[in-house]
Amino acid sequence: MRRVRHTVPNVLLAHAALAAYTVIALFPILLIIINSFKTRKAIFRDPLALPNPETFSLVGFETVFRQGDFFLYMQNSLIVTVASLFFILLFGAMAGFALAEYRFKGNTLMALYLAIGIMIPIRLGTISILEIMVATNLVNTLTALVLVYVAQGLPLAIFILSEFMRQVSDDLKNAGRIDGLSEYRIFFVLVLPLVRPALATVAVFNMIPIWNDLWFPLILAPGEATKTLTLGSQVFIGQFVTDWNAVLSALSMAMFPVLILYLIFSKQLIRGITSGAVK
Amino acid sequence: MTSHRRPIRWHIGIFLAPAVLVYSAFMIFPLFGTLQLSLFTTSEQQTSFVGFDNFRVLFGDPRWSGAFWNALVNNVWFFVIHMLVQNPLGILIAAVLSNPKLRLRGFYRSAIFLPTIMSFVIVGFAWKLILSPLWGIAPDMLKAVGLKFLFAPYLGKEEYALTTLALISVWQYVGIPMMLIYAALLSIPQEVIEAGEVEGVTGFSAFWKIKLPLILPAIGIISILTFVGNFNAFDLVYAAQGALAGPNYATDILGTFLYRTFFGFQMQLGDPNMGAAVAMIMFLIILTGVCIYLFGIQMRMTRYQL
Numbered sequence: 001m002r003r004v005r006h007t008v009p010n011v012l013l014a015h016a017a018l019a020a021y022t023v024i025a026l027f028p029i030l031l032i033i034i035n036s037f038k039t040r041k042a043i044f045r046d047p048l049a050l051p052n053p054e055t056f057s058l059v060g061f062e063t064v065f066r067q068g069d070f071f072l073y074m075q076n077s078l079i080v081t082v083a084s085l086f087f088i089l090l091f092g093a094m095a096g097f098a099l100a101e102y103r104f105k106g107n108t109l110m111a112l113y114l115a116i117g118i119m120i121p122i123r124l125g126t127i128s129i130l131e132i133m134v135a136t137n138l139v140n141t142l143t144a145l146v147l148v149y150v151a152q153g154l155p156l157a158i159f160i161l162s163e164f165m166r167q168v169s170d171d172l173k174n175a176g177r178i179d180g181l182s183e184y185r186i187f188f189v190l191v192l193p194l195v196r197p198a199l200a201t202v203a204v205f206n207m208i209p210i211w212n213d214l215w216f217p218l219i220l221a222p223g224e225a226t227k228t229l230t231l232g233s234q235v236f237i238g239q240f241v242t243d244w245n246a247v248l249s250a251l252s253m254a255m256f257p258v259l260i261l262y263l264i265f266s267k268q269l270i271r272g273i274t275s276g277a278v279k
Numbered sequence: 280m281t282s283h284r285r286p287i288r289w290h291i292g293i294f295l296a297p298a299v300l301v302y303s304a305f306m307i308f309p310l311f312g313t314l315q316l317s318l319f320t321t322s323e324q325q326t327s328f329v330g331f332d333n334f335r336v337l338f339g340d341p342r343w344s345g346a347f348w349n350a351l352v353n354n355v356w357f358f359v360i361h362m363l364v365q366n367p368l369g370i371l372i373a374a375v376l377s378n379p380k381l382r383l384r385g386f387y388r389s390a391i392f393l394p395t396i397m398s399f400v401i402v403g404f405a406w407k408l409i410l411s412p413l414w415g416i417a418p419d420m421l422k423a424v425g426l427k428f429l430f431a432p433y434l435g436k437e438e439y440a441l442t443t444l445a446l447i448s449v450w451q452y453v454g455i456p457m458m459l460i461y462a463a464l465l466s467i468p469q470e471v472i473e474a475g476e477v478e479g480v481t482g483f484s485a486f487w488k489i490k491l492p493l494i495l496p497a498i499g500i501i502s503i504l505t506f507v508g509n510f511n512a513f514d515l516v517y518a519a520q521g522a523l524a525g526p527n528y529a530t531d532i533l534g535t536f537l538y539r540t541f542f543g544f545q546m547q548l549g550d551p552n553m554g555a556a557v558a559m560i561m562f563l564i565i566l567t568g569v570c571i572y573l574f575g576i577q578m579r580m581t582r583y584q585l
Binding site: 024047087090091104125147155213258 | 288290291293294295297298299301302304305306307308309310311312313316372375376378380381383386387388389390391392393394396397398399400401402404405406408409414415416419450458459462503507511513514517518534537541542551554555558559561562565566569
């Protein structure tokens with residue numbers, strides 16, 4: 001009976017189907033990258049060919065570097081993403097610890113209050129958020145973006161981290177208390193290192209949406225000095241829409257950091273999704 | 280020394296404070312602020328309370344209602360395509376991938392998930408170039424398989440543009456249902472499958488009769504994630520078609536409608552109060568969906584104890 005499911009034609013069929021879909025998934029990305037290294041003529045004459053010595057050209061990238069401040073955009077994206085992740089993890093772990101460790105009046109209510117944001121998108125409050133940022137002079141600062149992304153990331157971070165912190169052994173914490181450690185030291189020295197895998201999961205989950213967001217940079221920080229890479233490439237492409245070399249190169253430039261991040265973190269990301277996400 | 284009251288445990292407050300402050304100030308408070316804005320109107324620097332008038336205008340006033348209903352109907356269609364294409368496709372890929380004896384599983388999984396991590400800006404423009412009649416990649420490839428007659432400037436035609444955009448979004452996000460279903464399938468114990476095999480239930484019918492009922496909770500989760508994501512979508516339409524969601528508003532969804540209402544476009548000035556009303560409608564739609572999921576589906580769903 002067991003043989004039925006794993007006959008050779010079945011496996012071949014599975015490979016064929018998966019390979020076909022893999023081509024569909026990767027083709028557009030590869031096409032953009034390949035053509036960003038070609039001359040304009042070659043882009044149109046033979047879009048599917050790899051660049052060869054005759055058709056190789058970096059003219060698109062030259063335009064990108066001359067006209068757009070891509071390194072500044074990348075730096076802004078990096079600052080916003082790293083700062084947001086840092087505060088999501090720090091504040092999220094602190095709050096998650098309080099909810100998991102102490103019994104106090106309103107504990108469940110607080111957990112519910114903090115969980116609302118898991119399902120309700122923060123974008124719906126945008127108009128009010130902009131008013132706050134205008135009133136506090138934070139428009140066109142990276143701080144505005146960080147504050148919004150931290151608020152956006154906290155609910156799920158607290159939820160995941162408090163689940164993990166419940167599993168840390170009480171004996172360990174009580175031993176610490178007997179040794180006279182303060183609650184703060186117990187959290188930072190004993191508990192935090194033990195939930196490192198959960199911290200990594202939360203970080204990876206939050207990284208991609210923050211890096212890729214277009215909405216808040218467009219509304220809160222559209223100024224030249226604070227453009228993120230996503231917004232910067234969007235604006236750049238809008239201006240150079242007829243310059244195919246420049247557009248393709250800008251797209252490649254924007255893909256590059258995300259591809260690197262994916263190469264580094266894909267195991268973590270996939271493990272995170274496939275371990276705790278479905279409960 | 281008679282009082283046995285516990286000392287106030289300040290550390291609990293200190294642990295909670297930063298998260299609660301940031302979350303309340305930039306998430307909860309703005310939601311209420313937006314609700315409040317939606318009940319007022321501003322003319323000549325004067326703000327006055329108008330109750331639900333903004334909503335009445337949105338639903339019934341000919342200056343607004345046409346655009347609003349158009350965006351809502353488009354958004355519903357956008358969601359329907361995701362439910363009909365993205366989620367079944369994700370389940371299918373996951374089912375094929377979950378065969379433990381298949382080689383290269385990790386490679387397929389990572390490759391199919393790759394588009395999901397790209398920004399909508401990249402994806403929107405990439406597909407715009409590919410589908411562009413100027414570049415000619417799409418028509419040439421269709422020609423190669425003898426289907427050239429199928430080609431049309433899909434993003435430029437009113438009747439195809441929205442469906443095309445929805446399919447691009449499906450292409451990008453199919454990785455999420457795939458991963459979640461894949462994880463759910465892996466968590467089914469081998470004994471359950473083997474018990475089925477002893478009874479002669481194998482292959483496709485094993486999937487249909489044994490595995491599918493067991494992964495229903497995961498299907499519920501991907502459905503609600505899709506719902507929230509779709510009714511809050513903006514980036515792809517903005518990146519591929521601009522704020523005007525062309526051609527002729529054929530790809531306008533609530534997110535782009537909100538953006539234009541709030542910021543204004545072409546000759547029309549932005550109106551924060553009407554924008555807040557649009558945001559509140561999106562909020563109610565999403566809240567309704569989440570409540571139906573939580574109370575109607577998740578609580579009634581039979582959970583098989585594994």
